[in-house]
Amino acid sequence: MTEAPFTYQADAFKVAIDCIVFGFDQNELKLLLIHRNFEPAQGNWSLMGGFLSINESLSDGAKRILYQLTGLQDIYLEQVYVFGDVDRDPVERVLSVCFYALIKIEDYDEALGNSHDAHWFPVQQRPELIFDHEQMIEAALSRLRRRAGYQPIGFELLPEKFTMMQLLNLYEAIYEREFDVGNFSKKILSLGILVKTNEKLRGESKKGSYLYSFDQASYDNVKEKGFRIIG
Known part of the structure; x- marks a missing residue:
């Protein structure tokens, strides 16, 4: 007697992608x-997101959503966590895969953002958010701080050329603490991943401040040895 093939039943539910988009305005x-713009919680503040299509991977879904809402491609994107509490959405069962992205604010398509009623907020002055989006932001900040300590992902938030003070301001903003200017500069320069240009930015000092750029090739040569940018 031939045994019947094994079958199983599974409940249907939706998979959402929520994107925490970080930018830096030099301060x-x-x-x-x-x-x-839809129920539930219509009119409240929310992360950028959407539902995953059946024929796309998680990362492709996140890239699609970010492009639709920001006009940007080829940006730093990292999956953080899956949020799946049974009652996280008051209408139906939805699992949300959370990503964070790092973008240069000056590259952001502001007109496109306005069409989606999107607005920038300082991270520490953000409004109340729907559902579990606050937990998502805290998880993303924790991951960003860990990564920024030993990988040069912070440069994704800076213009191509930047001053040492701008770089210092960025790391102080990420870690929410002050660093000694001299020690910070000495540590960063000792890593050998910056190129000092002959250009200066006027305004930071009477003589102007030299501009630097991130050297990807030098980083690729030394990253296997392991080093820390902060700590």
Whole structure:
């Protein structure tokens, strides 16, 4: 007698992608939020997100959503965590895969953002958010701080050329603490991953401040040895 093939039943539920978009305005770490335009919680502040299509991977879904809402491609993107509490969405069962992205604010398509009612907020002055989006932001900040300590992902938030003070301001914004200017500069320069240009930015000092750029090739040569940018 032939045994019947094994079958199983599974409940249907939706998979959402929520994206925490960080930017830096040379002074503060910022977060891009939108006014939710559908129920539930219509009109409240929300992360950028959408539902995963059946024929795309998680990362492809996140890239699609970010492009639709920011006009940007080829940006730093990292999966953080899956949020799956049974009652996290008051209407139906939805699992949300959380990503964070790092973008240069000056490259952001502001007109496109306005069409989605998107606004930048300082991370520490963000409004109340829907559902478990606050937990998502805290998880993303924790991951960002860990990564920024030993990988040069912070440069994704800076213009191509930047001053040492701008770089210092960025790391102080990420870690929410002050660093000694001299020690910070000495540590960063000792890593050998910056190129000092002959250009200066006027305004930071009477003589102007030299501009630097991140050297990807030098980083690729030394990253296997292991080093820490902060700590």
